[in-house]
Amino acid sequence: MTNPGADSGNFDIVEHYNGLLKENSSISSPVAAVDSLVKMIEKQHATTMLEFMMIVRTACDKLKKATNNSISLSAGCDVFLQQMARLSHAQSVDECRKALIKAGTDFVQGAGRCRDNVAEFGSPFVRDDQTILIHSYSRVIMGLLRRAVKQNKRFRVYITESRPDQSGLRAAEELYQLGVPCEVILDAAVGYIMEKVDMVLVGAEGVVESGGLINKIGTYQLAVIARAAKKPLYALAESFKFVRLYPLSQYDLPTYRSDLLSFKDKAAAKVDWQAELARSNPMLDYTPPEFITLMFTDLGVMTPSGVSDELIKFYLD
């Protein structure tokens, strides 16, 4: 099958994307996606606008298929495609390509600053003698806490272990190095600890049109408990994580597979439950907007509905 993507020489966009993520641990996947797309269009030689657009779309689809975690990646692809749609009435393909490369490069360079901006907007919410509960490992949360430490704020952090990859341990390690008193709790201990907590911080894989967010599994239950205990829950996300999705329930996500936790016919004599646990569990869940107090984004601190407003504005014009 001759893939129009093959036109882009022997550039393998998936390989480039994975390489980017591997060599630079601080880059987030939407940025890596845009960067890969920019590299890809630099190397291909489409002659008509239609062909050009088709190549870009195919590349996006390829990227989404190749990775198991397509939500935040598709945010990057969406931004790129929207940008392309806006530029598509340029006079020539070359012009459009140039403009798109420029926009993409600007985006990638600006992305680094996004996290700093989030930290800047969010750090006033961290005050002395606070106890903060965070979930899993999130670079943007780390950025914010690092800034708070620099501002000489003294606070304590509870970190969920965040099974199955135990990314909470990594967060604990980093915070320990910063000199922040921290404690790792079991995911099952969230309800136990909630009463001692002053605020909850979560990151986001993607922020959706409803104003809710998609994040590492466990975020939803954390949010529900926080709401029940009347503790504020702040979500941190860069604006490039806004994604054009409107999940109606946990099962309305693009990552949903019907074989997840679906009572498979386990006729085998012996089941390796440990292996089964990792294999048949979802990695992400959806937190509806009503559980989110505020969102810290690089555009400012906004309510969840403010996010949907931003998204509508971005995609309407």
Place this chain on the structure above:
Amino acid sequence: MSKQEDKDRKGKAPSPNELAMASQAAESTAASAAATAAKEKAKKEKEERRKQKELELKMKGIDISGKKPKEATTKAQRRALQEQQRADKGDKGNKDQHRDTASVASTAGGRDSRAETASQHAAASANPATAHKKNANVNMSNRAVLQDKRMHLYLHLDFPQHPPSSASALSLIPTLDAKNTDVAERGTGDSGALAAGIENAAHPPGPQVVVGMSREDYVAAETGEPATVTITDAAGGPFEAALRDAMPPFESGPGHRRIAKASGGMVGIEIHPQIKEVGLRMGAMDIVGSNARTESVLAAFVKVIDDYVSPRLAVVNRSLHQHISVQINFLVHQRPMCIGMGNAIRWLKHEIGLLPADIKDEEAKSTLISLIGDYVQERISAAGKLIAESGAQKIQDGDVVLTYGASSTVQRLLLTAHKMGRRFRVIVIDSRPQSEGLGLVRKLVKEGFSDLSNATDSASASSADDSHGAYGKGRGRSGMNGGVTYAPITALSFLMREASKVFLGAEAFLGNGAMLSRSGTAMVALAAHSHHIPVIVACETYKFSDRIQLDAVVSNELGVPDELIYKTGIPDAQPVGSQSDQTLSHMEYSAYARDRYSGRPRWNNLSFQSKDAANDSGSALAGGKGKGKGARASAAAAAASSDLTPEAKAAAALKANCPLSDWRTTSNLHLLNLMQDVTPPEFVTVIITEVGMIPTTSIPVVLREYKNQI
């Protein structure tokens, strides 16, 4: 109540409490002023605003608790003000027209108002030159009694100036707010017509109901005498419009003649036949649903514009504007506009206003017609298609979709999902008296939703995959086997447990995210919310409104009360509009009408006709009005004794089937058939629009983004 006392209280700022009460109470005396004041607002002219402030100040002087109704100004002053405002208004577009004219509620009753109307009459006779004009004035104000503080009920009952409907409106209001017993004691007291209505309410109805109109009007109507009025054109130069009341004899009846007069004094502008057809069909509930109504009205306006010839020396955009306004008035009188339709018409008027002054007739017409075509295409048809396509994506295999009533958009969505091969079950919840869901069920069944072969197919194909899937699981029967369930709304809480998604249509979305829709929708949304089932609303953006409404009492539409008391399935008790074999030719508008629904001969007239027939069989009235009824009802009247007239037999049969058929003459019996309700924004999970899926909080953003395009 004394005038002196009223004047003393004038200028006293009302306490918040009083203001709050004002929003509940139907303020009678000041309402006419309030209505005009509300219209003023739309014009945003500084000078106007100043004037309005004055007016408001005067209004505030009134004790709105309703215990002491009073006059804002002396009648002479008020009339002067009204005259002034009318002159100021000229023929400029009244953007709020659809609201104001639709707020046809009125209250009546009480000695005060009668006294006042008497004095009005005196004033009118003292000034015969303005008598006609004043009448038109009165008509306008009469329609907007509850306008005060945005409290207006769209009284479906109101046929422009048939006073008895005012009386029945009155009788309803205390049922809405039982505490406010004072309401009934206050009078609107502005029109002679109303006074007659009050008298009428006091006496048992009978042939004398004709006093619904002032004598002059009635005579004029009966004799076909032209009404001559002077109107002022936009430029301020008066011109004589000694035009015949050009309403062609249509469904003969003085009521229609009076419509022309009600249209802001622009007598002589003809109601286009197309508009008449659409209007009457809407009034008879033959055209229902926001989309259908808006589309048919816009299609009618294409005809209107196409046939329009601007008067000599007139500027086309202005004269056309005026012409259109009259047509709209007619439509509103048949049935209050839905919000989408109001938006479309406002847009049309805006477009007309944008036409250059020196544009030629033909050019203007072709521009407008193509614009209307685009609007229908973009905002309604294509929008509906987009919504159906993106909404269908939200239906997964195994879903159990619950819907309420029949929304054209939801129907399209379901059919699209079905065509895409999705396997899901549909539960259609329905309610009396409209029972619109039946049509949807028929359509779905026709399209093969309940096909058994299809169901077994799908069941075997999917057994591995989704039988334990997320959808429909744990909520009773899975939707994998397809099928359609039809149930009354009383079964809602039982069936809601089986549903996995709720799809609803909307009449409008308001600025605060609340949804205005067919009454009963809020119940469905509430039930879904409490079962944690997502509520998905399919709604085109042209139905978004920046209006805000907190509940369904401040503004609503009243349906035909009779629909509530007649048992369905009795041939003689069917409303005209709901029977397919019934056509407009069956409708008769009558001078004896108690309200516009007396046009339905077997209904309202029968109730008091039976009395007539019994007391005085063969009375002129019964003979005149009874045609066509006897035959229909005679079968049911077998039990009736043979010495009665057919009419009386019919009446007896009706009474036997529907014991409440004479509810109109039963004192203290009120029937309330509300048409709409308001669903709070928190119950709606997502709105599917042609611009994407949005939460209810984003309505203002869409409105803002679209402001630039309109």
